Amino acid sequence: MNTEENKFTGRSENKITEGVIWKQLLLFFFPILFGTFFQQLYNAADAMIVGRFVGKEALSAVGGGTGTIIQVLVGFFVGLSSGATVVISQYYGAKREEMVSYAVHTAIAFSLAAGVVMTVVGIAAAPSVLRAMDTPADVMAPSITYISIYFAGLTGNLIYNMGAGILRAVGDSKRPLYFLIASCMTNIVLDLLFVVGFHMGVAGAALATIISQALSAVLVIAVLMRTRDMYRLELKKIRFDGRMFVRIIRIGFPAGLQSIMYSVSNLIIQASVNSLGTDTVAAWTAYSKIDSVYWMIINAFGIAVTTFAGQNYGAGKNDRVRKGVRVCLGMSFGSTVVLSVLLYYVGVYFYSLFTTDPEVTRIGVEMLRYLVPFYVTYVAIEILSGALRGVSDCWIPMLLSCLGVCVLRILWIVAVVPLRRDIYNIMFSYPLTWTVTSILFAVYYLLFSKLRVRAGRKKSVA
Secondary structure: OOEEEOOOOOOEEEOOOOOOHHHHHHHHHHHHHHHHHHHHHHHHHHHHHHHHHOOHHHHHHHHOHHHHHHHHHHHHHHHHHHHHHHHHHHHHHOOOHHHHHHHHHHHHHHHHHHHHHHHHHHHHHHHHHHHHOOOOHHHHHHHHHHHHHHHHOHHHHHHHHHHHHHHHHOOOOHHHHHHHHHHHHHHHHHHHHHHHHOOOHHHHHHHHHHHHHHHHHHHHHHHHHHOOOOOOOOHHHOOOOHHHHHHHHHHHHHHHHHHHHHHHHHHHHHHHHHOOOHHHHHHHHHHHHHHHHHHHHHHHHHHHHHHHHHHHHHOOOHHHHHHHHHHHHHHHHHHHHHHHHHHHHHHHHHHHHOOOOHHHHHHHHHHHHHHHHHHHHHHHHHHHHHHHHHOOOOHHHHHHHHHHHHHHHHHHHHHHHHHOOOHHHHHOHHHHHHHHHHHHHHHHHHHOOOOOOOOOOOOOOO
8 A cells, every 4th residue: 555544643644745756656556457457357257267168159248249338337437436536536635634535425425326327227228239239149148148147236346446446546556456356266266156066157157246246345345434544434424415526527527438439439349340250259259358468557557647646736746747647658668568579479378268169269369469569559548548637637638539549440440341341450440549549649748738848837626
């Protein structure tokens, strides 16, 4: 944890606004990275176990269209909840105890309400969306089973994500990691029990996931209730504060909308992949699990720089924010290059974790070796948007992402892919849109954003 709680006062000595920049970013980054790794293991464990013990139809069901639909709704919530993380980090950096308390209780109330709404919407809409995505007939029934059970237990996922965001906002990235390790191990054990032992198929995989997510939610709530610092959670105080909710949504809505646009573009890509047959769908599903290694790393850097920027911006240290952005960009580029080389040459061996089908493996390896060299084109998007979000500069970055990534990607899939419908033409939409959007972000950050070089005046948190 990047804060040390004083046993007499309950306050914390905040090192994010004072310590050596690269050390503070890495101290925050690694727990987030490992936490994200274990979070990804939820679905990866489902995919590995059902893929090997049930079949490729089950593998497609737990990771193809269902994964994309889940990402639409959960990603939207996580985007909205990032508004709470930013608000809390800014007020925490500014040492405004009362405002931190309002934000924490409003955030938890929001996660409970969102859980109910999204459960109903997800269960009701999933079958129609799966059909609209041209999900193969042999995958449809298990897909509906998996996603219905998943959404029935969604509230635990949302509570954990919000609670973990609160802890990270105040500089604690270790305990969310511990909770994810516990819940991930629980998920793997239950997967083996339900899928292999009880032969419950995709239903067992979904049930294992929601039980383990409920465990992580209980753990994070317990920590928030037991702390003596200003972010303490009291159940009787959980309610919506109108002013705080508006502030959270104003910051988080652009990120939520951006997540939806990403997911919608991925839904369209998934539909194009689905049209190429079950082998390609299974290969794409397995690739997405291997590919998630990179996204865990770059997202961890993005979360780290958001919290770093938020606390230092709240403390009025804009120069330190800009230095942190430069350091984080350098570390992210270096990590991306190393991982890209590694995945290109040894990624083939990971496919045996997901499937024994040689054709699925062959297609998946071709996907992997085509896309990993282009990862470096995405780095600036994640780091610059994370830093800008941390200083409440949200709307223009959202528009840049939506236009540069989402709209352009959709136009490519709709206008160009039908001219030559193959997996390479579909995949090219990724490096094309990453490159264009990175250029847009660099121009905006350097010339127009709150963090442009000449905008160094101290600002306070509203």
